[in-house]
Amino acid sequence: MTLQAQRLEDLVGAIMDCCQDRMLFQCKSFGLPQAELKCLMLFGQDRYLTTKGISQSMEVAKSRVTIIVDGLVQKGLVERTHDPKDARVVLLSLTAEGRRKHKEIASFVEKMPLRILGQLDPQERKDVLAALDNLRNAMQTVKEQMI
Amino acid sequence: MTLQAQRLEDLVGAIMDCCQDRMLFQCKSFGLPQAELKCLMLFGQDRYLTTKGISQSMEVAKSRVTIIVDGLVQKGLVERTHDPKDARVVLLSLTAEGRRKHKEIASFVEKMPLRILGQLDPQERKDVLAALDNLRNAMQTVKEQMI
DNA sequence: CTTAAATAGTTAATAATATGAACGACACTA
DNA sequence: TAGTGTCGTTCATATTATTAACTATTTAAG
Numbered sequence: 001m002t003l004q005a006q007r008l009e010d011l012v013g014a015i016m017d018c019c020q021d022r023m024l025f026q027c028k029s030f031g032l033p034q035a036e037l038k039c040l041m042l043f044g045q046d047r048y049l050t051t052k053g054i055s056q057s058m059e060v061a062k063s064r065v066t067i068i069v070d071g072l073v074q075k076g077l078v079e080r081t082h083d084p085k086d087a088r089v090v091l092l093s094l095t096a097e098g099r100r101k102h103k104e105i106a107s108f109v110e111k112m113p114l115r116i117l118g119q120l121d122p123q124e125r126k127d128v129l130a131a132l133d134n135l136r137n138a139m140q141t142v143k144e145q146m147i
Numbered sequence: 148m149t150l151q152a153q154r155l156e157d158l159v160g161a162i163m164d165c166c167q168d169r170m171l172f173q174c175k176s177f178g179l180p181q182a183e184l185k186c187l188m189l190f191g192q193d194r195y196l197t198t199k200g201i202s203q204s205m206e207v208a209k210s211r212v213t214i215i216v217d218g219l220v221q222k223g224l225v226e227r228t229h230d231p232k233d234a235r236v237v238l239l240s241l242t243a244e245g246r247r248k249h250k251e252i253a254s255f256v257e258k259m260p261l262r263i264l265g266q267l268d269p270q271e272r273k274d275v276l277a278a279l280d281n282l283r284n285a286m287q288t289v290k291e292q293m294i
Numbered sequence: 295c296t297t298a299a300a301t302a303g304t305t306a307a308t309a310a311t312a313t314g315a316a317c318g319a320c321a322c323t324a
Numbered sequence: 325t326a327g328t329g330t331c332g333t334t335c336a337t338a339t340t341a342t343t344a345a346c347t348a349t350t351t352a353a354g
Contacts, residue, residue, distance in 0.1 A: 004272055005260035011279040012166065018286040019163060025293055033310060051332055061313050066333055068311095088320050088331040112289070113152035119285035124278075125151055131271075131278030132158040138266035139165040142259065146172055180339060198303055211341055213304055235302040235349045 022112060030105055035064075036071045040078070040094075041109070043102055048091040050083075077101055169259060177252055182211075183218045187225075187241075188256070190249055195238040197230075224248055 027034050035058075042049060042057055051069065055062045069092060072078035077098035083089035094102060117125050174181050182205075189196060189204055198216065202209045216239060219225035224245035230236035241249060264272050 001261060001264060001272075004264055004276060005257070007276055008260045008264060008279070011276065011283050012162065014283045015159065015279065015286060016163060016166060018283070018290055019159065021290055022293070035311065052330090060311085062332065063314080063334080064312055086321075086331085090332065110152070113155045114148060115289045115292075116282070116285045117148055117151055117155060119288050120281060124281055125148075127274065128278045128282050129151060129154055129158065131275045132155070132162065132282070134267060134271055135263070135275050135279070136158050136161045136165070138263045139162060141266050142262045143165055143168055145262075146169070182340065199301085207340085208342055209303065210305080210343080214340090233302085233350070237303065 026105070026108065029108070030101065032075075033071065035060075035068045036075075037105065039065070039068045040072060040098065040102055041105060043078075043094050043098070048093050050089055050092065054092070072098070173252070173255065176255070177248065179222075180218065182207075182215045183222075184252065186212070186215045187219060187245065187249055188252060190225075190241050190245070195240050197236055197239065201239070219245070 023034060027037055030037060032040065038058060039054060042054060051062050051065045054065045054069070058065070069078060069080070073080060076095055079093055079095050079098075081091045081093065083091050120128060170181060174184055177184060179187065185205060186201060189201060198209050198212045201212045201216070205212070216225060216227070220227060223242055226240055226242050226245075228238045228240065230238050267275060
């Protein structure tokens with residue numbers, strides 16, 4: 001089983017590298033740092049986001065979100081407005097330019113998993129997804145034991 | 148296929164998160180920043196490493212390696228010595244404390260994939276590895292097309 | 295044998311990622 | 325209305341990482 005363990009490490013490592021490279025490529029293509037790109041893509045269905053909400057979605061400190069949003073505001077992609085119902089809250093929304101960029105990135109992001117699945121035939125697709133499900137459960141179980 | 152694509156993204160994302168959490172847990176447990184821990188673990192069979200060699204293994208700039216090694220030297224885990232054959236070269240080796248720590252971390256690291264595989268029965272193990280192989284190939288193919 | 299090019303490592307300037315503590319402004323509750 | 329909690333920001337600090345400039349050597353060309 002030690003051999004299988006080594007193989008697992010290598011395969012998972014290679015897959016992680018692919019994901020990382022893909023992220024770097026996206027960032028370079030769209031001229032945004034990783035954190036700003038991720039933040040921009042949170043503006044999906046919701047018209048307004050808040051610092052706190054983004055902080056929870058991205059699992060980073062609120063102070064970090066302030067900095068990330070500063071970048072997006074400077075780039076003209078996001079606007080800050082006051083919440084009329086609660087003067088403590090800052091409402092964040094996409095500008096026209098921000099919506100354009102969001103769409104552009106979304107169409108790129110959505111294509112990637114489709115292209116990956118396109119490399120596999122229908123049976124392989126099912127097998128891969130089933131196996132990943134097993135693997136994720138196994139990893140999450142081990143993770144919980146770890147703590 | 149769009150549904151499968153979404154599932155693929157979710158599963159790969161969850162697996163990535165597990166890997167990241169595991170790394171954070173290791174770093175906390177052993178009291179080392181990620182980069183220093185990774186660097187320490189490069190001291191396997193080779194008695195001596197060089198800045199350049201580490202730079203290539205870790206795929207970071209040489210100047211970054213200088214900083215990382217500074218940390219390990221300060222913590223008493225690594226020593227710098229001169230290469231008698233080439234005065235430009237700095238030879239890096241583990242101290243006794245460094246070897247102890249390396250062993251300690253290695254035994255933890257090796258257990259992880261075994262524990263994950265232990266969650267699966269023998270047939271599932273084979274299936275998971277075969278599927279990951281397929282997935283890695285598909286992702287690498289797409290990656291090459293991307294550039 | 296000397297000069298020019300290449301190599302190894304470090305330092306400094308800068309950027310991105312991230313946290314926690316302290317703070318100001320506001321909301322809510324007793 | 326006084327105290328407590330919440331929202332966002334600023335500041336100090338740490339980690340990760342790069343590029344450019346520099347020092348000290350080695351090596352290769354003439």
